Amino acid sequence: MEKIFIRSDKSLEETAYDLRKEHSARINWFIGLGVVLVVVGLLWNIKLPLTKHYESKQYRFSLDYPADWAVFENIIKQSAVAFIPPKEKGDKKDALIDAVSFVFLDMSRQPMTLDQFVKVGIENFRISSGGSFTILESKPIPIGGLPGHVFSFIPKSGQMAGMRFVVYSAIRGTKAITITYLGQKESFGRNSRKVKKMVESLKFF
Numbered sequence: 001m002e003k004i005f006i007r008s009d010k011s012l013e014e015t016a017y018d019l020r021k022e023h024s025a026r027i028n029w030f031i032g033l034g035v036v037l038v039v040v041g042l043l044w045n046i047k048l049p050l051t052k053h054y055e056s057k058q059y060r061f062s063l064d065y066p067a068d069w070a071v072f073e074n075i076i077k078q079s080a081v082a083f084i085p086p087k088e089k090g091d092k093k094d095a096l097i098d099a100v101s102f103v104f105l106d107m108s109r110q111p112m113t114l115d116q117f118v119k120v121g122i123e124n125f126r127i128s129s130g131g132s133f134t135i136l137e138s139k140p141i142p143i144g145g146l147p148g149h150v151f152s153f154i155p156k157s158g159q160m161a162g163m164r165f166v167v168y169s170a171i172r173g174t175k176a177i178t179i180t181y182l183g184q185k186e187s188f189g190r191n192s193r194k195v196k197k198m199v200e201s202l203k204f205f
Contacts, residue, residue, distance in 0.1 A: 059104050064201040066194050079103050085191050098183045100195050108174040117176050118149045129155035143170040144202040164188040168199050
């Protein structure tokens with residue numbers, strides 16, 4: 001076998017030093033890469049909280065809501081709290097803001113059953129939407145351990161035409177509870193599922 005020699009102006013000691021230096025640099029590179037991979041692995045396994053917990057002592061209920069949603073209390077009379085999701089890519093800039101509102105109505109002067117309250121609510125929505133809307137869903141469901149009802153629809157006319165509404169209703173003592181989600185067409189699918197989970201996490205105390 002033919003031997004190949006590389007001519008160098010450096011001494012054997014200098015050449016050996018350079019080889020050790022190069023070897024050390026490679027080892028440091030592999031160590032650095034290992035550290036990076038470990039850090040990435042740790043960050044990958046760290047799960048940031050996806051939800052936050054909200055509790056109202058005044059209205060005696062609690063629930064979990066998406067961590068990146070804003071919370072506004074007592075915006076209007078009888079409104080306990082409202083949750084507003086952030087806008088995302090694809091949402092219309094000039095569209096109405098999506099929102100979920102929790103309202104507690106005092107029914108002590110005019111008591112109603114849940115069925116009566118739901119019928120009155122549907123009729124009010126029919127009038128406010130110009131008498132024309134498309135019903136997406138209407139059925140009884142449990143809400144916070146209470147008998148409840150969910151009603152969703154799309155107004156065909158008026159200022160809210162094309163928007164999506166989901167209204168959850170329940171009766172607790174002398175108070176009627178309505179949870180209303182108003183959403184854009186573009187964000188309805190994304191946010192309505194989150195609202196459903198919020199309602200499922202609802203607890204009264």
